[in-house]
Each structure stands twice: as C-alpha cells, then as structure tokens.
Amino acid sequence: MSAPKLDPSTDVVELTRQLVDIESVSRNEQQIADAVEEVLRGHEHLEVIRRGHTIVARTNQGHAERVVIAGHLDTVPLNDNLPARLVDGLLWGLGSCDMKGGVAVALKLAVELPTPNRDVTWVFYEAEEIEARFNGLNLLTQSDPHLLAADFAILMEPSNAGVEAGCQGTMRVEVRTAGERAHSARSWMGHNAIHDAGEILARLNAHQPRQVEIDTLTYREGLNAVFISGGVAGNVIPDECVVTVNYRFAPDRTEADAEAFLREFFTGYDVRITDSAPGALPGLAIPAAAAFVERVDGPVNPKFGWTDVARFSALDIPAVNFGPGDPILAHKQDEHVPVEQIIRCEQVLRSWLSESTPSGRSEGEELS
Amino acid sequence: MSAPKLDPSTDVVELTRQLVDIESVSRNEQQIADAVEEVLRGHEHLEVIRRGHTIVARTNQGHAERVVIAGHLDTVPLNDNLPARLVDGLLWGLGSCDMKGGVAVALKLAVELPTPNRDVTWVFYEAEEIEARFNGLNLLTQSDPHLLAADFAILMEPSNAGVEAGCQGTMRVEVRTAGERAHSARSWMGHNAIHDAGEILARLNAHQPRQVEIDTLTYREGLNAVFISGGVAGNVIPDECVVTVNYRFAPDRTEADAEAFLREFFTGYDVRITDSAPGALPGLAIPAAAAFVERVDGPVNPKFGWTDVARFSALDIPAVNFGPGDPILAHKQDEHVPVEQIIRCEQVLRSWLSESTPSGRSEGEELS
Numbered sequence: 047m048s049a050p051k052l053d054p055s056t057d058v059v060e061l062t063r064q065l066v067d068i069e070s071v072s073r074n075e076q077q078i079a080d081a082v083e084e085v086l087r088g089h090e091h092l093e094v095i096r097r098g099h100t101i102v103a104r105t106n107q108g109h110a111e112r113v114v115i116a117g118h119l120d121t122v123p124l125n126d127n128l129p130a131r132l133v134d135g136l137l138w139g140l141g142s143c144d145m146k147g148g149v150a151v152a153l154k155l156a157v158e159l160p161t162p163n164r165d166v167t168w169v170f171y172e173a174e175e176i177e178a179r180f181n182g183l184n185l186l187t188q189s190d191p192h193l194l195a196a197d198f199a200i201l202m203e204p205s206n207a208g209v210e211a212g213c214q215g216t217m218r219v220e221v222r223t224a225g226e227r228a229h230s231a232r233s234w235m236g237h238n239a240i241h242d243a244g245e246i247l248a249r250l251n252a253h254q255p256r257q258v259e260i261d262t263l264t265y266r267e268g269l270n271a272v273f274i275s276g277g278v279a280g281n282v283i284p285d286e287c288v289v290t291v292n293y294r295f296a297p298d299r300t301e302a303d304a305e306a307f308l309r310e311f312f313t314g315y316d317v318r319i320t321d322s323a324p325g326a327l328p329g330l331a332i333p334a335a336a337a338f339v340e341r342v343d344g345p346v347n348p349k350f351g352w353t354d355v356a357r358f359s360a361l362d363i364p365a366v367n368f369g370p371g372d373p374i375l376a377h378k379q380d381e382h383v384p385v386e387q388i389i390r391c392e393q394v395l396r397s398w399l400s401e402s403t404p405s406g407r408s409e410g411e412e413l414s
Numbered sequence: 415m416s417a418p419k420l421d422p423s424t425d426v427v428e429l430t431r432q433l434v435d436i437e438s439v440s441r442n443e444q445q446i447a448d449a450v451e452e453v454l455r456g457h458e459h460l461e462v463i464r465r466g467h468t469i470v471a472r473t474n475q476g477h478a479e480r481v482v483i484a485g486h487l488d489t490v491p492l493n494d495n496l497p498a499r500l501v502d503g504l505l506w507g508l509g510s511c512d513m514k515g516g517v518a519v520a521l522k523l524a525v526e527l528p529t530p531n532r533d534v535t536w537v538f539y540e541a542e543e544i545e546a547r548f549n550g551l552n553l554l555t556q557s558d559p560h561l562l563a564a565d566f567a568i569l570m571e572p573s574n575a576g577v578e579a580g581c582q583g584t585m586r587v588e589v590r591t592a593g594e595r596a597h598s599a600r601s602w603m604g605h606n607a608i609h610d611a612g613e614i615l616a617r618l619n620a621h622q623p624r625q626v627e628i629d630t631l632t633y634r635e636g637l638n639a640v641f642i643s644g645g646v647a648g649n650v651i652p653d654e655c656v657v658t659v660n661y662r663f664a665p666d667r668t669e670a671d672a673e674a675f676l677r678e679f680f681t682g683y684d685v686r687i688t689d690s691a692p693g694a695l696p697g698l699a700i701p702a703a704a705a706f707v708e709r710v711d712g713p714v715n716p717k718f719g720w721t722d723v724a725r726f727s728a729l730d731i732p733a734v735n736f737g738p739g740d741p742i743l744a745h746k747q748d749e750h751v752p753v754e755q756i757i758r759c760e761q762v763l764r765s766w767l768s769e770s771t772p773s774g775r776s777e778g779e780e781l782s
Contacts, residue, residue, distance in 0.1 A: 214599060216598075216599070216649075218648055229718075229719060229742075230584075230636055230638050230640055230660045230662060231582060231584070231636065231662050231718040231719035231720065232634075232636075232718050232719070233623075233636035233638050233662070234634065234636070238618075238638055238639065240615065240638075240639040240640075240641075240642050240657075241615055241618050241619050241638070241639060243615060243642070244612055244615030244616050244618070244619050247608065247609055247611060247612030247615060248612050248616065250606075250609050250612070251609050251612050255601075266600075266602065268598055268599065268600075268601035268602070270598050270601050270606050270608075270609070270651055271606065271608040271609060271644075271645075271652070272598055272608075272645055272646075272647070272648055272649070272650065272651070272652060273608075273644065273645030273648070273652070274608050274611070274642050274643065274644045274645060274655060275642065275643050275644075275645070276639075276641065276642045276643075277639075277640055277641030277642060277643070277658065278640075279640070280586055280640055280641070280658065280660060280689070281584075281640070281660065282640065283638055283640070284639070284640060284641070287642065289608075290645065290648065292598045292648060292649065294598060294599050294601070321648070350597075350599040350600050351597060351599035351600070352599065374597075
C-alpha cells in the first residue's frame with residue numbers, strides 16, 4: 047500500500063475526510079505525521095521541525111506578535127467507525143470531532159497564508175489521548191520550549207466553533223477505609239470497611255461545589271466518587287474499601303490548593319493522589335486573546351474539562367480552545383462534526399490572521 | 415496406583431490421617447467413597463445404600479429411637495496442604511478440621527458398634543463444599559427421604575468437640591442505586607449513583623442487629639455489606655452502584671421473614687435476592703437432643719454459621735453440630751485438628767450409643 051497523501055488545495059471538509067481516513071490511534075501516528083510533514087515541507091514560508099511524530103511549522107516574518115495554533119493528530123481506539131462518511135452536512139468517523147476538523151483547518155491555513163499578520167507557530171502533535179508521558183505537546187515543552195514561545199495560543203479542540211476559555215484542573219484521589227476480616231456469620235469479630243465508607247459518601251453528598259467567576263466566566267467545580275470497590279467474599283466482613291474521587295477544580299486553584307482541599311475534606315482517611323493536572327486561567331484580558339474573542343464574535347464559555355491549554359498556561363501563554371465539533375461527542379462511537387463548523391473555524395482564523403492590523407503589540411501601522 | 419484403603423481397626427487419629435490422605439476435593443469423591451463403602455459393606459449389622467458418592471449405612475435393630483450421624487467426605491480445593499502431618503498433638507492437612515476427623519469417628523463407630531442402644535443411620539456424603547445442587551445430603555432428602563427418617567441428627571461439623579445447636583440462616587441481596595452518566599467535568603449533567611449508595615451504608619451503620627434467645631442459647635444476627643462496586647471510568651459520573659448485603663438471621667425467622675425484613679429495611683431501593691438458606695432451630699427441648707447434650711457435658715453454644723443441620727430441620731428432625739476441630743480454621747490453608755478433640759468425640763459418641771438406656775422414646779427398660 048502506498049503512503050496516504052493529503053491534498054491541502056482541496057476544500058477543508060474534504061481535507062478533514064482525508065485526515066480521518068488515515069487511521070491514527072495513539073502510538074500509530076507515523077503515517078499521518080509523514081503526510082502532514084510532506085504537505086508542510088514544500089513551502090518556503092514555513093520552518094518545519096519534527097520531533098517524533100510531532101510537527102512544528104513556523105512563519106518567521108518578524109512580527110512582534112506570535113500565536114501558536116495547535117492540534118493533535120491521534121485518536122482514541124477504533125470502534126468500527128472508519129472510514130469517514132459525509133451525510134446531510136455531518137462528517138462521521140473516528141477523529142472527525144476530536145479533532146481532525148481542527149487539524150484540517152490549521153493545515154490548510156498553514157500552507158495558504160504565507161504572510162499572516164502575526165507570526166504563527168503551527169503545531170501538529172502526537173499522543174494526546176493517552177498518558178502524558180507520550181503527549182507530543184508535553185514532550186515539546188520539555189525538549190524545545192523555545193519552539194512554543196508565543197503571546198497567545200489556540201488549541202483546536204472541539205468547542206462548537208466557539209471560544210472555550212482556560213480549563214479546569216483535575217485530580218484523582220483514592221480514599222481508603224481499613225477494617226478487619228471475619229466470617230460474616232460472626233461479624234462482631236471483625237470491622238466492616240465498607241460500612242465505614244458511608245461517611246466518605248456522606249461528606250460528598252453534603253458538599254456544595256464552588257462556582258467561581260474569572261474574566262466574566264463562571265467555572266463550576268465538581269467533587270465526585272467515580273469508583274468504589276470493596277469486598278473479599280460473600281461470607282467475609284470486608285477489610286478494605288476504596289473510593290476513587292475525581293475533583294475538577296476551577297483555574298483559580300493550583301494543584302497544591304486542590305490537594306490541600308482534598309486532604310482537609312477527607313480528614314481522618316487515608317488519601318492517595320493517583321492523577322493530577324493543573325487548570326488554566328482564561329487570560330481573556332490579554333490583548334491578543336481579547337482580539338481573537340472579538341473576531342469570533344460569539345459567546346465565550348468556560349472550558350470545564352481538562353485540555354492541553356493547561357500546558358500553555360504552565361508556560362505563561364494564555365490559551366483558548368477553539369475548534370469544530372461538540373466536545374460531548376468526543377470519544378463516542380458515533381462522533382461526528384457539522385461541516386458548517388469546520389468551515390466557520392477556517393473563515394474565522396483566516397480572517398483573524400489576514401486582517402490588515404492585528405491588535406496587541408503590532409508594529410504600529412494604523413488602519414483606516 | 416492401587417485404590418487407597420482405610421483401616422477402621424486402627425486408632426481414630428490414624429484413621430483420620432488415612433482419610434485426609436485420600437484427596438477428595440468436591441466432585442472428586444470417587445476414591446474416598448469407594449474406600450468408605452468397602453469398610454462398611456463387610457458388616458452384617460449394617461444395611462448399606464449408595465447414591466452417587468454418598469453412602470448410607472443403617473442399623474435395623476428395631477429400637478424406637480433412631481439417630482442420624484452424618485459427615486461430608488469432600489473438602490475445599492487443595493492449597494498445598496497435603497499429605498497430612500501429625501505434629502505435637504495437632505493433625506494438619508486439607509480436610510483435617512473440615513471434617514475428616516468427624517468422618518473418622520463416625521466410620522470407626524459404625525463398624526465397631528454392632529448393637530447400639532438406638533438405631534443409627536450413618537451418612538457419609540459428597541459435595542457439601544459447593545453448590546447445593548451437588549450436595550449429597552440435599553440429593554438424599556429429595557431421592558430417598560425415608561433413609562433420613564430419625565428422631566435426632568448429629569452433624570459432625572467442627573465445633574471444638576462441643577455442641578453447637580441449630581444454625582442461623584443466611585440471605586444475600588444486591589441493593590442497587592441508579593444514576594445517570596455524564597463527564598465528570600460536567601457532573602451536574604448526570605446523577606451520581608455511588609453518592610446515592612451513601613444512604614444504604616448509613617442505614618447499615620445505624621442498624622442494631624437482633625440478639626435472640628432460643629432454648630437458652632443467644633443467637634446474634636448480622637447485617638453486613640460484603641461487596642460494593644460502582645464506576646465506569648475515571649472521568650465519568652457513575653450510573654450504577656451495587657451493594658451486596660449478607661443477612662445472617664436467627665432461626666426464629668424463616669427465609670420469608672428475612673426477605674420481608676430486608677425489603678422493608680431497604681425501602682426505596684432495588685433489592686434482588688441472590689442466595690438464601692434457612693436457619694435451623696436448636697430443638698434442645700426434644701428428649702433425644704437433651705440426652706445427647708447431657709452426655710457431652712460441656713457448654714452448648716449456638717451455631718452462628720450456616721450448616722447442613724438446616725436440611726434436617728427442614729425435615730422436622732432436630733439436629734446439632736458436634737465434631738472435632740475449630741470452625742474458625744475451616745477452609746484455611748493451615749487447617750488442623752487437635753488429636754484430643756477427635757478422641758473426645760469418639761468417646762462421647764461411643765458412650766452415648768452404648769449406655770444401657772437411651773433417654774427419649776426407649777423400649778421401656780428401667781435402669782438401676
């Protein structure tokens with residue numbers, strides 16, 4: 047089989063379809079990264095750098111302002127949902143929503159805008175859907191942070207072609223109770239660890255999650271048991287129960303804040319952190335972000351879920367999510383993306399990168 | 415390999431060792447049943463009937479009183495605990511405690527007491543350690559209930575060579591909560607079924623188990639969660655939680671009583687019965703039982719766990735547990751039995767079956 051090709055001169059919907067049809071489940075991004083690199087390499091206005099299956103393409107026009115526009119190339123596992131199908135204005139298939147529509151927009155504009163009004167660092171990266179140690183953007187922040195230097199970043203995660211700003215952090219902890227085994231016919235000889243977990247659930251039930259306003263956006267926290275398990279045998283008093291709790295915290299809290307809150311909340315219990323990622327402040331007050339939001343000209347919403355915008359935030363780069371597709375459909379067997387949202391995202395970005403004077407720290411030209 | 419043999423003329427401890435060394439994990443009782451049958455067949459005073467790997471040997475001396483003395487031949491699975499070892503007065507090995515010590519006592523007395531003072535139905539049965547549909551005693555109650563007709567029954571389950579009377583019933587139910595899935599970053603879109611299980615655990619925590627006095631024995635009930643499980647993924651609000659509850663109920667309650675209690679207790683929840691077995695009243699007021707208890711001459715305790723005495727109870731035959739070994743050690747890798755308890759059980763039963771006038775409905779002889 048010959049290597050699959052991408053044709054950036056076709057329309058953005060067809061380009062999305064071509065991208066979807068290159069299967070690229072995490073850790074299998076060789077083909078799609080090769081095809082993307084081949085498209086980008088042919089253009090003098092782009093400096094192309096590859097790290098693993100992550101491709102960076104930069105314009106170097108000397109603008110005072112630089113924006114990163116990024117999207118991941120991988121998808122969650124196949125679920126009998128390839129190849130792509132276009133039906134009644136909806137493009138269906140694995141990765142159509144998360145997030146090859148956004149990748150198509152970025153790839154097309156990368157080659158079609160040789161002289162954008164701000165310098166652009168286009169990033170197409172691998173392994174976003176799996177552990178952070180494989181994540182191409184994460185690896186790049188460690189190996190080549192200078193390649194990501196920018197005033198603002200747009201992550202083309204699905205957000206219904208609107209702006210979803212910042213993101214909430216997430217922390218998972220295991221909260222344990224310990225008891226003592228005994229035969230259940232002589233239960234008074236033991237101590238029931240599952241019964242003790244009742245107090246953990248009572249605290250969760252009584253908790254009122256915070257709602258926090260930041261840059262006019264209202265973030266809503268969540269504190270939820272996502273797993274519970276305990277039990278040894280049908281005739282044994284259980285000696286352990288584990289409640290796994292997921293805390294989604296507003297971006298005014300750091301991971302350290304979140305941990306302190308959880309340890310206080312579960313005072314008296316064994317609490318172990320199993321997983322954590324910081325949130326990202328929306329940063330909408332920054333001129334570049336404000337200008338982009340104005341261009342999108344629609345409601346701005348807070349991002350409740352966690353996305354790689356937090357990695358930009360950790361580099362002090364304000365970032366927003368902006369891409370075609372409904373985030374609710376991500377990772378679903380029947381994921382799909384409205385064609386009109388792909389087209390809208392392309393139009394917004396093309397316009398924002400082409401208008402004669404970018405806002406923010408421009409070179410000072412005046413506009414009529 | 416030649417078929418293993420049993421020598422009932424040896425002492426009861428050596429006979430126990432011989433029985434332990436015939437591996438007889440449930441569904442593998444052919445050899446041990448053959449060996450037991452061979453021992454019994456050679457004696458004119460015994461009518462021997464075999465059903466599967468269950469052997470019944472009856473005396474038919476025309477006594478007005480008949481007692482069943484029963485023990486199961488099978489064991490739980492091997493756990494690197496064969497062959498038997500005799501160390502410092504303890505016999506170790508799979509089945510030593512549960513319950514080949516008792517089987518040795520019964521087998522030895524069956525052949526050595528040709529003219530017991532009451533007729534005896536000796537029962538050596540298969541498959542007690544697995545599902546009831548394989549249980550030899552259970553099968554016998556269905557196929558040949560007349561073979562079990564008796565005034566009193568002694569089940570030689572381990573009871574530290576004392577009398578443990580009756581047994582408690584056991585019922586398992588699954589108590590379910592239902593919720594609605596959502597991404598945990600948008601938890602307000604769903605409903606957390608694990609959180610709802612908090613109320614189930616709260617009820618269990620608040621419950622004071624009954625203590626019931628019957629025939630001077632105090633039965634202690636237990637109501638315990640033995641399993642809990644719930645959870646879909648680390649970022650999903652769970653839509654189901656299942657708490658498995660084991661109710662151990664005193665023998666003044668029937669299974670119907672137990673079910674009614676549980677349905678009332680868990681009002682508002684989906685309750686499904688997964689497993690149930692009735693208890694057995696101690697029946698110590700019955701003359702044959704009272705006489706046996708007097709002969710044992712030690713404290714009588716209630717049996718908290720469930721045993722096959724309940725099957726006799728269902729046939730309206732009062733029954734007690736009486737056998738060597740600590741029930742706490744049953745099913746343990748390091749199960750063992752004190753030699754002195756085996757010897758004591760043999761002495762008690764031999765004496766009780768040999769004294770010149772049995773109590774109860776005797777033929778009317780007077781004793782000096």
